[in-house]
Structures are given as C-alpha cells and as structure tokens.
Amino acid sequence: xxxxxxxxxxxxxxxxxxxxxxxxxxxxxxxxxxxxxxxxxxxxxxxxxxxxxxxxxxxxxxxxxxxxxxxxxxxxxxxxxxxxxxxxxxxxxxxxxxxxxxxxxxxxxxxxxxxxxxxxxxxxxxxxxxxxxxxxxxxxxxxxxxxxxxxxxxxxxxxxxxxxxxxxxxxxxxxxxxxxxxxxxxxxxxxxxxxxxxxxxxxxxxxxxxxxxxxxxxxxxxxxxxxxxxxxxxxxxxxxxxxxxxxxxxxxxxxxxxxxxxxxxxxxxxxxxxxxxxxxxxxxxxxxxxxxxxxxxxxxxxxxxxxxxxxxx
Amino acid sequence: xxxxxxxxxxxxxxxxxxxxxxxxxxxxxxxxxxxxxxxxxxxxxxxxxxxxxxxxxxxxxxxxxxxxxxxxxxxxxxxxxxxxxxxxxxxxxxxxxxxxxxxxxxxxxxxxxxxxxxxxxxxxxxxxxxxxxxxxxxxxxxxxxxxxxxxxxxxxxxxxxxxxxxxxxxxxxxxxxxxxxxxxxxxxxxxxxxxxxxxxxxxxxxxxxxxxxxxxxxxxxxxxxxxxxxxxxxxxxxxxxxxxxxxxxxxxxxxxxxxxxxxxxxxxxxxxxxxxxxxxxxxxxxxxxxxxxxxxxxxxxxxxxxxxxxxxxxxxxxxxxxxxxxxxxxxxxxxxxxxxxxxxxxxxxxxxxxxxxxxxxxxxxxxxxxxxxxxxxxxxxxxxxxxxxxxxxxxxxxxxxxxxxxxxxxxxxxxxxxxxxxxxxxxxxxxxxxxxx
Numbered sequence: 001x002x003x004x005x006x007x008x009x010x011x012x013x014x015x016x017x018x019x020x021x022x023x024x025x026x027x028x029x030x031x032x033x034x035x036x037x038x039x040x041x042x043x044x045x046x047x048x049x050x051x052x053x054x055x056x057x058x059x060x061x062x063x064x065x066x067x068x069x070x071x072x073x074x075x076x077x078x079x080x081x082x083x084x085x086x087x088x089x090x091x092x093x094x095x096x097x098x099x100x101x102x103x104x105x106x107x108x109x110x111x112x113x114x115x116x117x118x119x120x121x122x123x124x125x126x127x128x129x130x131x132x133x134x135x136x137x138x139x140x141x142x143x144x145x146x147x148x149x150x151x152x153x154x155x156x157x158x159x160x161x162x163x164x165x166x167x168x169x170x171x172x173x174x175x176x177x178x179x180x181x182x183x184x185x186x187x188x189x190x191x192x193x194x195x196x197x198x199x200x201x202x203x204x205x206x207x208x209x210x211x212x213x214x215x216x217x218x219x220x221x222x223x224x225x226x227x228x229x230x231x232x233x234x235x236x237x238x239x240x241x242x243x244x245x246x247x248x249x250x251x252x253x254x255x256x257x258x259x260x261x262x263x264x265x266x267x268x269x270x271x272x273x274x275x276x277x278x279x280x281x282x283x284x285x286x287x288x289x290x291x292x293x294x295x296x297x298x299x300x301x302x303x304x305x306x307x308x309x310x311x312x313x
Numbered sequence: 314x315x316x317x318x319x320x321x322x323x324x325x326x327x328x329x330x331x332x333x334x335x336x337x338x339x340x341x342x343x344x345x346x347x348x349x350x351x352x353x354x355x356x357x358x359x360x361x362x363x364x365x366x367x368x369x370x371x372x373x374x375x376x377x378x379x380x381x382x383x384x385x386x387x388x389x390x391x392x393x394x395x396x397x398x399x400x401x402x403x404x405x406x407x408x409x410x411x412x413x414x415x416x417x418x419x420x421x422x423x424x425x426x427x428x429x430x431x432x433x434x435x436x437x438x439x440x441x442x443x444x445x446x447x448x449x450x451x452x453x454x455x456x457x458x459x460x461x462x463x464x465x466x467x468x469x470x471x472x473x474x475x476x477x478x479x480x481x482x483x484x485x486x487x488x489x490x491x492x493x494x495x496x497x498x499x500x501x502x503x504x505x506x507x508x509x510x511x512x513x514x515x516x517x518x519x520x521x522x523x524x525x526x527x528x529x530x531x532x533x534x535x536x537x538x539x540x541x542x543x544x545x546x547x548x549x550x551x552x553x554x555x556x557x558x559x560x561x562x563x564x565x566x567x568x569x570x571x572x573x574x575x576x577x578x579x580x581x582x583x584x585x586x587x588x589x590x591x592x593x594x595x596x597x598x599x600x601x602x603x604x605x606x607x608x609x610x611x612x613x614x615x616x617x618x619x620x621x622x623x624x625x626x627x628x629x630x631x632x633x634x635x636x637x638x639x640x641x642x643x644x645x646x647x648x649x650x651x652x653x654x655x656x657x658x659x660x661x662x663x664x665x666x667x668x669x670x671x672x673x674x675x676x677x678x679x680x681x682x683x684x685x686x687x688x689x690x691x692x693x694x695x696x697x698x699x700x701x702x703x704x705x706x707x708x709x710x711x712x713x714x715x716x717x718x719x720x721x722x723x724x725x726x727x728x729x730x731x732x733x734x735x736x737x738x739x740x741x742x743x744x745x746x747x748x749x750x
Contacts, residue, residue: 001582015513114633115515116585137515175515192508200512238501278507 003122003129010122010129012304013138014179022180029297031302035072036300048074049310052105054097055081055132057113061217061270061295062132062142066109069302078105097121106310108136115154128309136170136236142175142269144301147184149294150226153265156185157209162254163220164190165250166277168197170237173269174230175204175293182209189224191217192250195241196232221259222266227252228267229278252278257288315735316340318352322361322696326368326686327666328679337366338364339692342735347688350430355420358747359730361583361696361738367660368686369401369693369733370670372642373462373491373676374545374569374617377405377434379425386712388422389429391642394712395622396738398642399728401693402433402683403620404676407444408467414439416454423459432731433693435461435678440479440490444468449478451458456486461676463490466545467592471497477534484540484722485648489675491543492531494552495593504633506579506594514585514634519594520602528552530737532559533568543675548593548604551660567675569615570608571641572648573718575601581718585632588718594638616667616677618645622714640714644705646697647724655725661699696730696747698742701726 005016014022035043051070053063063079067295070077080100097108107128110118111235115137133139147157154160162181168174168190178188184206190213191199201213214220221227232242243249257266257279266282266289274280283289317339324347327568335565336350350359352689372395378386381421386394388405395403405422413422425433438455440463442448451461463483470476470492483490505511505520526536528544532555535542544556547568559566578597581589589595607613621638628635649668653659659667673684707720731739738748 002586077543092626112631114631116633117631119585125325135515136517169512172515198512200507200509203509204513206690231721 001123003119005260009309011140011309012119012122012129014140014143014176014183015138017179017183019183022144023148025285025304026151028307029144029148029300032300032303034053036069036303038072041255042074044074045307046073046310048069049075049106050104050110051075051107051306052078052100053080053109054078054100055111056093059111059133062111065298066132066302067095067164068299069306072299073303073306075306078103093117094121094124101125101127101193107214107306130305130309133172133264135172136175137172138176138179139172140176141302141305142173144305145294145297146177146228146267146269148297148301149267149290150265152262152293153290154225157181157186159279160225161187161189161223162226162228162231163224164188164228165252166192166196167232168192168201168230169232170196170233171277177228178205178206178211182207182211187212189214189220190221191215193243193246208226217256222261224264225261226265226267227260229313230269231271231273231277247276251276252282254279254281257282257285261289267291267294269294314620316356317732317735317737318350319359319361319694319696320352321366323364324366324667324686325662327662328670331686332662334510337686337694339732339735342692344686344688344690344692347581347686353649359696360747362728363698363700365697365699367603367665367695367697368684369731370399370646370694370728371402371672371684372379372400372439372618372620372645373404373478373615373672375403375405375620375642376408376622376624377422378409379422381410383624385491385624386714388425388434389431390712391620392426392429392431392434392517394640394642395432395544395732396733397711399646399695399697399731400432401640401695401731401733402435402641402678404435404437404461406437406464406466407439410607412439412444412716414442414444414450416458419455419460420457432733433683435459437462437464437466437491439463440465440470440483440556441475446470446472446475449482452482453486456488459609460488461678462489462491462543464493464545466491466493467494468688469493469497473530473534477533478653480535480538480540484538488677489541489543491545492527493545494524494527496523496526499526502633504594505582506596508579508597510579510583514582514632516581521551521600522595524549524593525551525555528555532564535564535566539565541565541675542567546571546574546617547604548596548600548615550596550600553603553607553612557607560612567615568607568613569617570604570613571617571619572641572645572652574711575604575652577718582632586718587628587630587635588639588716590632590635590637605653605656609658614667614671616645616649616664618642621711622710623716628716639712639716639718640712642712643710644717644719646728647703647726648719649707650699650726651724692732692735694732695728698728699726700727701725701727701729
C-alpha cells in the first residue's frame with residue numbers, strides 16, 4: 001500500500017501535508033537556525049542514529065546540506081552516490097535500499113532521476129525515507145526552504161501571491177512549492193511558455209490557495225509579492241521546446257526586476273544560470289535576492305525534517 | 314471412436330445468428346450434430362444446463378515471449394493459460410527476442426505450439442526486419458508457412474513511407490496488418506496518459522493524439538491500397554470516430570479493445586501503481602464511454618487481451634522504468650462480462666461474435682472452420698457458466714505472469730470446459746461430467 005502523506009516517519013511530498021504539519025516544521029526549523037549555523041556545538045538529539053544518503057542522481061548541494069543537518073543533530077552519515085553504489089551494477093533500486101537498510105540505517109535520504117522512487121522504497125523498508133528530489137515530482141525539503149524564506153519576509157502566507165517563472169513542467173521544486181504554498185493559502189501564478197507550463201497545473205493542488213497559469217511575465221511583475229525563478233532543465237526536454245527568445249520573454253533582467261513591488265523578494269532554488277533565467281546583478285542584489293537565505297535555511301529545514309521523522313522511531 | 318455429448322446448453326454460434334437450447338455431439342474431433350440428441354452409451358456427457366456453449370474463444374493479441382532468454386512465458390505456458398481462460402485459439406505477437414521475422418522463426422513457434430498441444434497458436438510475423446521500422450521483413454515467406462497477420466506490435470510502424478510498403482506487401486499476400494498506434498515522437502519518455510494526474514505525479518504524459526494521428530494517417534495511406542488494416546488496443550475515444558468514418562466509407566478497417574481500457578482509468582496509476590502502466594496508457598472515463606459506444610454500434614468488432622506477462626521485478630520498480638502491460642488470458646472473459654454485459658452495452662451473442670467469428674474472419678482462420686459451430690467442422694468449443702461467481706487470483710494463473718491489476722476482483726462468468734479438436738483440455742466442473750448412459 002502507498003505510504004500516506006500523514007505518516008510522520010517519512011517525508012515524501014508536500015502534497016497532502018496538513019497546514020499544521022507544515023507550520024510546525026517551519027517553527028522547528030526556525031528554532032534550529034542557530035544550531036544549523038554551526039556557531040554552537042552540535043546537538044545530541046540524534047546521537048547514535050545513522051542517516052544514509054542514497055543519491056541515484058548527482059547532487060552536491062542537497063547532499064551536503066542533508067549531511068550537515070545530520071551532523072549538527074549528532075547523527076552519523078553514510079554516503080552512497082549513483083556511481084559508487086551498486087545501482088550502476090544493475091542491482092534494482094529496491095535491492096539497494098534494502099541492503100543499506102540492513103546495515104542499520106535509521107533514515108534514507110533519497111534523490112532519484114525518476115518520479116516515485118522514494119515512495120516506492122518507503123513501502124518496502126522499515127526505516128524513515130526522506131525525499132531529496134524525485135524526477136519531476138517533488139523536492140519537499142526545498143519546498144519547505146522556500147516557505148521558510150518567504151515566511152521570514154512575509155510573516156504570513158494568506159493574502160499573498162507569488163509568481164513561479166520558467167520551466168515548471170520539469171520542476172520538482174515548483175510542484176513542492178505549489179502544494180506547500182496553496183496549502184498555506186498563498187495564490188500561485190505559474191509563468192512561462194505553454195511548452196513548459198501546461199494548463200493541467202491549475203488542477204493539481206487542493207487549495208485553499210489557487211494556481212493560475214499565465215504566459216506574460218511583464219504583465220504579472222507588479223502584481224506579485226514574490227517571484228521565484230527556475231532553471232531551464234534542458235536535459236529534460238526535447239531541444240525544440242525552448243524558443244530562441246526564451247530569455248527575452250522570461251529572463252528576470254534588471255529592467256524587469258525594477259518593476260516588481262519594492263519589497264517582493266526574488267527566489268531561486270539554484271543552481272543559477274546567470275544571464276539566462278536571471279541577470280547576475282539581480283541574483284546578487286542584497287536587497288531583493290534571497291537566494292543565499294534559501295541556502296542558509298536549507299540546513300535548518302533538513303534538521304527539522306530529520307528530527308520529525310526520526311522522533312517517530 | 315471418441316464421443317462427447319454436451320447436453321442442454323444455450324448454444325450460440327454468432328457467425329450465423331444461431332442461439333438455441335440444444336445438444337452438441339462431438340465425434341472424432343469434429344462436430345457431428347447439433348440439435349436434440351438422445352444420449353448413447355458411446356458418448357461421455359457434459360451437462361451444460363444453464364451454460365452457454367460457444368465456438369472456442371479466439372484471442373488475436375497475445376504475447377508468448379518465446380524465444381526470449383528471460384522466459385516470462387513460453388508458448389506452452391501461454392497456450393495453457395489460454396485454455397484456462399476459455400480460449401481455444403490465440404495469435405502470438407512477434408516482439409520476442411529475437412523477433413519473429415523469418416519463416417524459420419514462424420515454424421519454430423508453430424512447432425512449440427504443436428509440442429505443447431494446448432490451445433491452437435497462430436503466428437503474427439514482423440512487418441519490418443527486426444521490428445526496426447527500416448525495411449520490410451520476409452512477409453511473403455512468413456505468409457507461405459502460415460503466418461496469419463503482420464505487425465511490429467510493441468512498436469508502431471511510424472515512418473509513413475515504410476508504412477506504405479508494409480500495407481502494399483501485406484495486401485499482396487492477402488493477410489491482415491495490425492498496427493500498434495503510437496506516434497513515437499509524441500511519447501518520448503512518456504509513461505501514462507497526459508493529464509492532471511501525470512502532471513501531479515511528475516510523469517511525462519502520453520497524449521491520446523499519439524494514437525489518433527497514426528490511425529488517421531494509416532487510414533488515408535490505405536485508401537488506395539485496401540489492405541486489411543487492424544488498429545490494436547484502442548485507448549482513445551476519438552480514435553473510435555476515425556475508425557467509424559473509415560468503415561462507413563467501406564474501408565477494410567477493424568479495431569480491437571482490451572478489458573483494461575474498458576474498466577480502468579488513468580486514476581489507477583495514482584500512487585505510482587505500476588500494475589496500471591499500459592501501452593497505450595489507461596485514459597479517462599470519457600474515453601471509456603466513447604469506446605463502449607464504438608462497441609455498441611459495431612465500430613469496434615474485436616475483443617482482445619494484449620496478454621503481456623512480465624516477471625514481478627519488472628513491475629516492482631519506479632513507474633517510468635516499469636514494464637508496460639498485464640496478463641489477460643485468464644481474466645478476460647469475466648472482465649468483458651463486467652464491462653459489456655453487466656453494463657448493458659451488448660448481449661452475449663454480440664459479445665461472443667467479437668471473441669469468435671470476428672477475429673477468425675480477420676485473420677482468415679474462419680476458412681479452417683474456426684470461430685463457428687459447424688457440423689463437420691473442428692470441435693473447438695467453450696462451455697461458459699455465465700452466472701458463476703469467482704475471485705480472480707493472480708497466484709493461481711497457469712501463466713507465470715502475475716502482473717494483474719484485477720487480482721482479488723470479484724467477478725461473474727467463467728469458462729468451465731474448453732475443448733480443442735474434440736479434446737477437453739480443461740474441465741472446471743467435474744460434477745457436470747457423466748459417463749455414457
């Protein structure tokens with residue numbers, strides 16, 4: 001049977017996670033910010049626990065962020081990346097996960113090229129499973145990071161509106177943000193060419209926030225309280241899907257950034273393609289850009305998630 | 314002299330509109346008499362009271378996986394599964410490893426089927442060499458040794474000029490071409506129906522248009538050629554409209570359906586349920602309504618299974634990586650009862666026509682007397698208890714394939730006796746058997 005979204009041993013998606021759960025995670029993450037910064041000695045609440053990083057797809061930032069989170073909670077980590085692990089030897093994903101579980105890990109942090117892999121493994125193992133990004137599906141810890149970053153700027157989520165711009169179709173970050181934000185009452189405008197932003201997105205979330213698809217970035221700039229730029233994932237599309245004038249139509253240039261509301265923060269989950277979806281000057285603008293806040297929030301959020309999942313054991 | 318007397322069943326021979334309570338006497342592998350027949354000492358009896366006695370069921374869309382190093386199924390196990398499901402004749406698709414694209418390969422499968430001695434097996438040969446879609450396979454040679462149809466099933470003959478060559482050649486040898494309707498450039502990396510569920514799950518969507526475009530194109534190509542053209546496993550409601558139009562124009566175009574495309578929708582894929590991963594994918598309730606309308610008005614004339622066994626590890630993986638398809642031979646009959654008869658779409662004689670006379674005609678085995686109940690013709694019969702309630706249990710299948718989304722379903726209607734050339738190959742109701750009077 002598929003694992004329920006409310007099973008607190010795992011974090012597989014933000015879809016289906018109740019509002020209260022999300023707010024508690026943000027609250028815990030906030031309380032852990034100092035411990036996350038490394039300015040105090042590590043906590044011991046996960047002492048003796050082992051966190052396995054099982055990354056079937058390359059990632060440096062997310063993997064290191066999870067490792068730091070584990071270390072600052074006193075846990076040990078075990079790192080298995082695609083190339084080093086037995087996946088490349090033809091062992092099935094499930095066999096790999098079961099083998100690592102049998103070594104005594106308490107949680108598996110899983111990154112996969114395809115959607116649904118963490119959910120499938122969660123059904124098959126006893127330990128906790130945390131989704132660190134599965135294909136185009138979700139990246140729930142990144143979603144929580146974005147929520148925390150916005151909460152720090154906004155204070156509240158209702159009566160707010162955000163634009164997510166760019167390659168929505170291929171984006172797990174967008175899907176997690178959509179579910180998290182709409183659950184908390186924020187309206188989400190998805191903006192990009194119709195080849196990368198299908199209309200079906202308007203129906204994927206339960207609300208109360210609404211999802212709207214649009215194709216004109218210039219029109220929506222003054223209407224939003226924040227903007228999130230996404231990387232174009234060329235590797236996930238047929239080459240024909242991205243037009244020559246993509247940057248001209250959807251890049252966040254300085255001129256466009258100046259048309260945003262003065263307090264509207266600019267988010268980007270990284271890695272940034274400077275000069276494509278966002279100009280370097282905009283990405284580095286200390287007043288507007290919260291890209292480094294997102295990175296800094298990453299460890300605290302992942303500490304909160306690890307604490308929550310492992311508290312159930 | 315071996316004799317069997319099937320007593321008091323509702324005898325339905327859909328090809329000639331026969332539907333009466335009658336006895337059927339089988340002698341030496343052929344049907345000796347149909348009517349009111351007094352019991353004799355020589356004949357073993359089968360009490361068919363309350364049952365339907367039909368021509369042996371025919372499934373023209375089966376994957377037997379032999380030759381194949383993986384052995385997900387063999388000709389023998391597939392032919393045994395057919396018997397369990399009430400099918401006396403099956404046609405096997407050529408997407409084996411290596412593919413069935415030479416006369417020798419056709420004869421290899423025929424030989425395996427003779428050895429197995431279960432259901433009759435007819436071979437569908439490749440349309441193109443190695444199913445690559447690049448040049449014609451040895452269609453004439455395969456036809457000479459008895460290939461009944463041609464297809465690259467599993468893949469579409471996508472190139473239009475190649476398709477033109479295939480239709481002309483298959484027409485020349487007076488066979489049927491079966492198209493797996495999938496425009497491949499619209500389905501790169503796709504694993505389920507394009508729609509809200511695919512978007513939410515982060516899976517690449519497979520639009521219904523991929524099927525419709527190919528059927529539309531093929532029907533146009535075939536207009537001046539006139540090959541018997543068969544669209545396999547329809548999934549899209551709009552495909553029905555294209556087929557309907559072509560048939561109205563008098564083109565020799567037919568279409569087939571499967572139980573899963575009538576009973577399940579894309580919703581079954583939720584939670585990354587790989588048992589619901591099909592090619593073509595499960596669609597929507599709206600599509601099902603149009604497919605049923607196409608069955609009711611005679612646009613779709615053939616019920617298939619697309620029996621596709623896979624080992625479980627090919628399903629117990631992530632959705633994008635998982636194998637397409639499910640087993641079907643041992644569950645098709647009650648599932649069609651559920652989808653078509655219980656739902657009032659068609660009645661028993663109409664449904665049986667789509668499982669006997671129509672498929673026999675399409676692949677030309679009606680000339681062998683298959684798909685009908687004819688005195689002097691081969692005694693291939695299926696006795697069906699239409700009211701028998703049972704539970705589909707994949708672990709009990711004769712096929713080694715356990716990939717079945719209907720596992721555990723409560724269903725009604727079952728083949729209780731399957732007779733091939735006068736030999737009862739399966740007899741699920743011993744209480745109905747009797748020695749000579």
